[in-house]
């Protein structure tokens with residue numbers, strides 16, 4: 001219950017829609033009770049009056065007007081209630097989706113807190129949707145059932161008091177007992193539906209993302225069989241819930257008339273006239289309408305609760321580096337200083353990724369970071385980008401500790417291009433605008449010119465508006481890298497971080513990429529670059545070199561000096577340069 005209560009808070013901004021929905025639901029229920037009881041009483045009384053020959057003295061007009069009034073109120077009320085509650089629910093769910101995204105986004109650089117991408121997708125879609133059970137089927141129907149029951153007690157107190165106990169007793173059984181039973185019986189099936197839906201999406205996402213590799217190794221059968229198992233379990237959970245729904249429908253179909261009989265007989269037994277006994281019976285039958293949505297809420301309870309738990313779990317995950325409460329303003333300078341930085345990946349091997357790492361990337365500096373695979377080069381970039389926080393030592397930008405600036409502010413001064421050149425599956429233009437949403441057309445073309453990408457973008461079928469495919473698969477690796485570089489130029493942050501940016505490119509494309517970079521650096525002498533590389537061509541463009549071995553910086557100096565010294569650098573590069 002605490003978990004569900006947590007999700008009432010996001011409903012606050014739409015509380016007036018919910019309240020309007022609840023009031024309309026109560027009015028609709030009362031109109032339904034009025035319609036059934038008045039028409040039941042009217043028919044019985046008219047029949048008795050007719051049989052006794054009192055037809056003319058009976059007030060048909062009053063009763064038939066009332067029946068029409070209630071019928072119209074009920075129809076209009078139901079329509080307006082659906083509008084209000086659905087409006088509220090869709091607004092709340094839209095806000096919840098953003099809430100999930102806001103919780104997940106800071107986790108992304110450090111790996112989604114152990115979640116799979118499909119699992120996150122399932123939380124944003126299926127789990128958020130399942131919470132409609134809370135707003136639509138639990139809160140409003142429970143309120144209307146409560147008020148409906150109170151109104152019925154009041155009416156019966158004046159008409160057939162003896163019927164109060166059996167009618168309310170039966171209503172408690174069907175409106176509280178049955179939903180609780182349904183919740184108990186449906187809990188494990190509901191949980192299974194939530195989890196297996198997520199597993200199915202995760203397996204499907206993995207299958208699609210890795211289709212080429214899986215096909216190449218003939219390994220798709222294993223993933224397909226996991227997908228089959230997850231989807232079988234999803235279907236079986238849904239089948240159990242459908243079975244439960246069927247059973248509840250049957251019980252409800254029996255309980256409705258039973259309420260009528262209980263109301264009628266108890267009123268008649270206490271000496272009420274046949275028309276008043278019929279009134280009591282139909283009141284009980286009308287009130288019974290409020291029980292059905294509660295039973296549905298009970299059926300869905302397991303699913304709603306497990307979805308709420310999975311969403312709440314996101315709130316408990318903390319990003320590896322949190323934003324400070326009050327981030328300091330960005331300093332004027334942007335020299336980067338690592339001082340005795342130590343870092344071990346959370347949940348990774350206990351071996352540190354960085355140990356006692358100290359170096360400076362001064363304004364205007366061009367520093368290459370080299371070292372064997374796994375020595376810790378990319379970890380330096382990840383810490384500087386604020387994806388993780390150092391365990392010891394500190395990192396400063398323009399003299400201010402990154403912890404005090406926070407990752408978001410720090411990144412305003414940094415641009416990152418790595419070998420994956422992460423491009424979104426959208427147009428060239430939209431990819432560029434990520435770096436500067438208000439960039440003009442001419443600024444976009446200028447950045448493309450700078451990155452030596454303008455010619456091929458012009459030659460694309462729709463130019464800037466060409467869709468570049470999933471993760472940029474419809475452009476070549478070199479073109480994708482140059483679009484990413486143009487994006488970094490457009491951002492115009494003074495510190496450029498390049499992680500193996502030309503890996504996999506031929507030497508001509510690599511030279512074009514580096515010429516573009518050189519021209520950008522030369523245009524403002526305060527611009528600096530840190531290049532992680534194994535490639536001699538990139539080293540030639542750097543002035544300083546840092547050599548890493550086993551998580552430590554073991555050698556520093558100008559690239560020329562490093563090539564002549566007998567040390568770690570030469571062990572890595574001497575043969576290649």
Ligand SMILES: Nc1ncnc2c1ncn2[C@@H]1O[C@H](COP(=O)(O)OP(=O)(O)OP(=O)(O)O)[C@@H](O)[C@H]1O
Pocket residue numbers: 111345347348349352353371372373374375376377378379380
């Ligand atoms: N997300 C992670 N979780 C746990 N350990 C990690 C993670 N990323 C890297 N490591 C470990 O940290 C160490 C340094 O990795 P890092 O990626 O910084 O090396 P690198 O020098 O950039 O290697 P490469 O040249 O192959 O990219 C390695 O031992 C690696 O296994």
